Amino acid sequence: MPPTLTTAPKKAAMPPGIDIPARRKKPLFRACGETLVAAAVAICLLESFFNFVGIGQQEFFEPDPILGARHIASKQVTWRMEGLSRDSFNSHGMRDYERTIAKPEGMTRVAVLGDSAAEGLQVPLEDTFTVVLQKMLNTEARKRNSQNRFEVLNFGCAGYSEAQEVLQYETQAAKFSPDIVVLFYNHKDAAESVIDNTMRSISDPKPYCYLTPKGELKIDNAIMEARVDELKPNAALDWLRRNSRIYGVINQTIFSLSVNDKRFVKIKQWLTKQKQTHKIAPATYPPQNPDLVGAKLIERLNNDVKATGGRLIVMMFPNTVPYPDLKRQQVLFSNLAKTADFDYIDLSKPFIDHKRKQDLIIEYHFSKKGHQFLAELLKPCVDSALSK
Numbered sequence: 001m002p003p004t005l006t007t008a009p010k011k012a013a014m015p016p017g018i019d020i021p022a023r024r025k026k027p028l029f030r031a032c033g034e035t036l037v038a039a040a041v042a043i044c045l046l047e048s049f050f051n052f053v054g055i056g057q058q059e060f061f062e063p064d065p066i067l068g069a070r071h072i073a074s075k076q077v078t079w080r081m082e083g084l085s086r087d088s089f090n091s092h093g094m095r096d097y098e099r100t101i102a103k104p105e106g107m108t109r110v111a112v113l114g115d116s117a118a119e120g121l122q123v124p125l126e127d128t129f130t131v132v133l134q135k136m137l138n139t140e141a142r143k144r145n146s147q148n149r150f151e152v153l154n155f156g157c158a159g160y161s162e163a164q165e166v167l168q169y170e171t172q173a174a175k176f177s178p179d180i181v182v183l184f185y186n187h188k189d190a191a192e193s194v195i196d197n198t199m200r201s202i203s204d205p206k207p208y209c210y211l212t213p214k215g216e217l218k219i220d221n222a223i224m225e226a227r228v229d230e231l232k233p234n235a236a237l238d239w240l241r242r243n244s245r246i247y248g249v250i251n252q253t254i255f256s257l258s259v260n261d262k263r264f265v266k267i268k269q270w271l272t273k274q275k276q277t278h279k280i281a282p283a284t285y286p287p288q289n290p291d292l293v294g295a296k297l298i299e300r301l302n303n304d305v306k307a308t309g310g311r312l313i314v315m316m317f318p319n320t321v322p323y324p325d326l327k328r329q330q331v332l333f334s335n336l337a338k339t340a341d342f343d344y345i346d347l348s349k350p351f352i353d354h355k356r357k358q359d360l361i362i363e364y365h366f367s368k369k370g371h372q373f374l375a376e377l378l379k380p381c382v383d384s385a386l387s388k
Helices: 028-053 129-143 162-171 222-226 235-243 245-260 262-275 290-307 324-340 348-353 368-386
Strands: 061-064 068-071 076-079 085-088 107-113 149-154 180-185 208-211 217-220 311-316 343-346
Touching: 028 245, 061 235, 107 129, 107 162, 129 149, 129 368, 162 180, 162 290, 180 290, 180 368, 208 290, 217 290, 245 262, 290 311, 290 324, 311 324, 311 368, 324 343, 343 368, 348 368
Parallel strands: 107 149, 107 180, 180 311, 311 343
Antiparallel strands: 061 068, 076 085, 208 217
16 A cells, blocks of 8 residues: 555644733843852862862962062962972961960070071971071070070061162161071072163062162162052952962962063063053162172161171072082172171082982072971070170
8 A cells, every 4th residue: 555644733722811821031140140150169179179189378478668578478389389288377477386476584596687598498398408507506505404485587578689688677677676687698699689771661670779889878769650540559469379279279380480481481471561640760870780789789788787796697598500600699698707707608519519409498498307407407506606
């Protein structure tokens, strides 16, 4: 039989008077609300995960109107770029245990100034040379049945120039009434204290120094004044810096690109110029000699410390490369120590002569063994300074 064609059955007609309800569209405000809730939940979950595994905790700077930048007080930092540590700054923003500003009775204080070499984020807090030195001094005091005790305060802050370190002492560290002040001088600390006049429009907002024709040390705050808006408190950004790991990941990515990608650096510099609302006045002084500016900064710090009855120790970073500018400064600062009356220690020879010098450095910073060795080298100098 030939095939028969069939047709689809017709839909049953609805009885008269009954309408099929039209499908309702979701209100726009409800759709937006649900999207925002989903995004908030996702952000909270990601923040919790980052916090658990310690990601995005390397953002630890906030603007400072005097120093340009400072540590965020009480901020937990997980450091993985070189070495490993997971600790919190104290309530004063120091890479240290909690300290009181008022010096306890019977306490001798040693304050350490410096950059990332002193800060020591590459090792746990208990392994930094400042903590090791404190334990050594107190152990020896107990053996002598001395009632005196020691605190070694770590004011080290990554990226600080010599100018920032001196101003940090005057505005912060001096309040703790240290008996000994150690300036841990690192390569380029003096060079970072002066500014190339051709780079004023893109330089970081921080204090710079120069010498007048008469040899007087002056502070150049023109960059900070021109970019003052960047140094003002900002409730939203301040909250993100202190609390958001996602924000930390973004900033760490920007930092890594700034170090490793030249094209990104050029783009960043161009954007910096575009954002400026005030023109930066050209310098009224000639190009500066970093060595001479560095020496004047040490003289200023030495006078500050002496004015309160303290003693300055200048500790030079081990010049194992060696860097020509650091080699010049070793000679200059060593001679200055004799004329200006402060103590001086150069770490270069002990590090070069060490049998296992490769164990003292991770990549650029000190390992746990390196910090131990630093404490052992610094302790005799502290003992000698206390006896003067």
